[in-house]
Amino acid sequence: MANYTVGSLPQINAAACSGWNPQDINLYNALPVWMIEREVMFRKKYGTFNRIYGKIPWTPNKGSTITGIIAEPPPTLRQFAFPAAVATACAKKDIIQYRERTFEFALRHHKFESPIFQWLPAFQDFVTKKLTKNIDFVLKWQEDFMSMYYRGFMFHQSPAIMFCNHDTNVIVDPAPVGEGDEAGTTGKSNAFLQAMLPGISSPGNLNIENLFYALSYLEEDASAVPYQSGSLKDDSYLNDKWCLYTSSEVWNQFINDPYLKENKACDLNIVTEGFRGSLMGRITTSLHSNPLRIYVDPETGEVSWPEPETIQENPNAPNYGQTVRSCDYRNAQFEVAFLVGMEPYSIVDVGPPPAEFAASGPDRMGSLKWNGKPRLTDRINVPCNVDGGETVAYDQNKYDEFLQIISMTVMGIAPETTRNALPIVFKRARTITTSLQ
Amino acid sequence: MITQSFTLSATTATLVLTGRWVIQQVVYNTGAAGTLSIYDNGVAAITQSNPAYDTRTRDCSYTRTVADVRDIACNTIDYTFSGISDTDTTVAADASFDLPVKESLGLPAAGQVSANTLLNFALGVVLYSTVAATVQLTYKQA
Numbered sequence: 001m002a003n004y005t006v007g008s009l010p011q012i013n014a015a016a017c018s019g020w021n022p023q024d025i026n027l028y029n030a031l032p033v034w035m036i037e038r039e040v041m042f043r044k045k046y047g048t049f050n051r052i053y054g055k056i057p058w059t060p061n062k063g064s065t066i067t068g069i070i071a072e073p074p075p076t077l078r079q080f081a082f083p084a085a086v087a088t089a090c091a092k093k094d095i096i097q098y099r100e101r102t103f104e105f106a107l108r109h110h111k112f113e114s115p116i117f118q119w120l121p122a123f124q125d126f127v128t129k130k131l132t133k134n135i136d137f138v139l140k141w142q143e144d145f146m147s148m149y150y151r152g153f154m155f156h157q158s159p160a161i162m163f164c165n166h167d168t169n170v171i172v173d174p175a176p177v178g179e180g181d182e183a184g185t186t187g188k189s190n191a192f193l194q195a196m197l198p199g200i201s202s203p204g205n206l207n208i209e210n211l212f213y214a215l216s217y218l219e220e221d222a223s224a225v226p227y228q229s230g231s232l233k234d235d236s237y238l239n240d241k242w243c244l245y246t247s248s249e250v251w252n253q254f255i256n257d258p259y260l261k262e263n264k265a266c267d268l269n270i271v272t273e274g275f276r277g278s279l280m281g282r283i284t285t286s287l288h289s290n291p292l293r294i295y296v297d298p299e300t301g302e303v304s305w306p307e308p309e310t311i312q313e314n315p316n317a318p319n320y321g322q323t324v325r326s327c328d329y330r331n332a333q334f335e336v337a338f339l340v341g342m343e344p345y346s347i348v349d350v351g352p353p354p355a356e357f358a359a360s361g362p363d364r365m366g367s368l369k370w371n372g373k374p375r376l377t378d379r380i381n382v383p384c385n386v387d388g389g390e391t392v393a394y395d396q397n398k399y400d401e402f403l404q405i406i407s408m409t410v411m412g413i414a415p416e417t418t419r420n421a422l423p424i425v426f427k428r429a430r431t432i433t434t435s436l437q
Numbered sequence: 438m439i440t441q442s443f444t445l446s447a448t449t450a451t452l453v454l455t456g457r458w459v460i461q462q463v464v465y466n467t468g469a470a471g472t473l474s475i476y477d478n479g480v481a482a483i484t485q486s487n488p489a490y491d492t493r494t495r496d497c498s499y500t501r502t503v504a505d506v507r508d509i510a511c512n513t514i515d516y517t518f519s520g521i522s523d524t525d526t527t528v529a530a531d532a533s534f535d536l537p538v539k540e541s542l543g544l545p546a547a548g549q550v551s552a553n554t555l556l557n558f559a560l561g562v563v564l565y566s567t568v569a570a571t572v573q574l575t576y577k578q579a
Contacts, residue, residue: 075520167537172492173495174492174493174494174495174523175492175493176490176491176492176493176525177493186491189490189491191487191488191489191490192490192491192492194485194487194488194490195487195490195528195534197559198477198478198485198534198536198537199537200559201537201539201557202539202554202555202556202557203555203557204557204559205557296479296559296560297479298455298478298479298480298560298561299479299480300485300486301478301479301485301486301487301560331456333457333559333560334559427457427557427559427579428457428559428579429457429459429557429579430578430579431459431577431578431579
């Protein structure tokens with residue numbers, strides 16, 4: 001194709017019908033990139049433990065540990081009763097005595113902070129109101145933290161644990177009990193799990209047959225209690241039912257469950273309408289994001305709890321900067337679900353901080369807040385460099401150039417009737433089925 | 438669905454698949470009497486090294502006595518309580534913990550035996566035959 005030559009513009013006295021004079025598309029100033037700000041939806045299925053557990057108030061000025069006392073009904077000591085005949089024998093007597101059981105709980109605290117923001121990015125960057133966005137994320141992070149704390153406590157405090165289709169020990173009762181820790185050395189320790197997980201045979205996933213088993217254990221062996229009418233607000237859907245906390249993956253697999261496929265009603269269209277309804281009329285399911293997943297090192301058999309998410313850090317990747325699943329979490333071979341009945345635990349209502357610390361006034365710079373509400377602070381020490389770049393001191397943020405988001409939460413959970421919750425460990429699976437596939 | 442054959446040496450654990458798999462058929466073919474054992478492991482071994490761990494055990498017939506309890510009439514009473522007792526215990530480390538066999542096929546003489554199964558493997562598939570053999574697996578991802 002021939003090139004056209006355009007003479008210097010503007011021109012005067014050009015001949016009519018002379019030359020092709022298109023506008024130079026690169027002539028004027030243009031923004032290199034047109035940026036638009038978008039928000040994407042994130043899965044909001046955080047834990048709903050606050051709604052499903054009971055509440056217990058914390059009483060201040062009574063020490064660091066509260067002991068709860070429960071009156072326990074006397075045990076049933078017979079299956080038959082044979083009273084004596086009036087005419088021929090003396091009456092025997094039963095002496096009934098109830099017992100008391102105690103449980104203890106203490107408070108925990110944790111702090112949440114953002115990085116320190118300086119005014120320059122807020123002045124020149126494209127995305128505005130970064131601090132407001134960060135406050136939202138700090139709040140969501142806190143909610144997740146507390147759900148993980150409650151969930152971990154439930155896992156380590158449960159007096160029994162189920163391993164689906166285990167060769168010798170489907171239900172471990174009594175199971176190790178403890179607080180749990182970062183190193184995995186207390187409670188249901190990593191070493192305990194390493195010894196137990198190889199025994200999970202086939203199919204080993206959380207199918208309906210295994211849920212039947214768990215339900216029967218809870219009701220018959222553990223004497224656990226399902227939700228009762230009137231125990232919670234808006235709880236009618238849970239009356240005399242159990243709640244299964246699990247992942248979407250398990251829920252999606254129910255449509256492929258051999259028991260369901262072989263016993264479903266003919267009008268249950270599981271192809272286009274999916275699985276619906278409560279399980280066996282006794283279990284309602286609550287789906288969670290980031291369920292507990294166990295990664296087993298294929299070479300050593302060592303157990304770890306991988307971080308659920310990470311960030312794409314390759315600048316050349318098309319999704320650079322995106323939050324994605326971590327490799328070990330995605331490849332984790334085992335998962336933990338919970339079958340929960342009536343208020344196995346109670347969330348502690350901490351109440352306000354001590355009055356002298358919570359009060360604010362003209363002689364105070366701030367006041368103690370531990371309700372988890374994120375707030376901005378400018379009370380930051382700024383490193384101060386002398387000539388030569390060596391940090392020698394911290395100066396106050398007296399020019400108010402920096403801000404930070406801070407938050408503090410005090411929380412607690414009371415193990416009132418721990419046998420009402422059962423952790424269930426199973427193999428993850430997406431294709432287990434019968435020959436009906 | 439994938440069908441694949443593997444050649445095994447006698448009494449040698451062989452890692453044939455790594456990762457999460459569902460095996461739906463096993464065909465075992467030998468030139469002599471033998472037994473095939475299938476394990477869930479990520480390395481070519483049929484044992485693993487387990488550290489010590491704490492757990493609890495139960496005594497189902499437990500009695501304890503609280504002695505010398507004084508009542509307000511100055512009587513001294515011994516109380517006996519009967520029930521169960523759960524106590525902490527430690528399971529010792531085991532450097533050669535035998536992995537459980539997930540499936541086993543036997544042949545009384547040279548020949549072939551097959552089994553339709555639904556075996557779900559989390560770490561990998563390790564085959565162990567007492568004699569030299571060929572094993573055909575039909576499998577898919579879990």
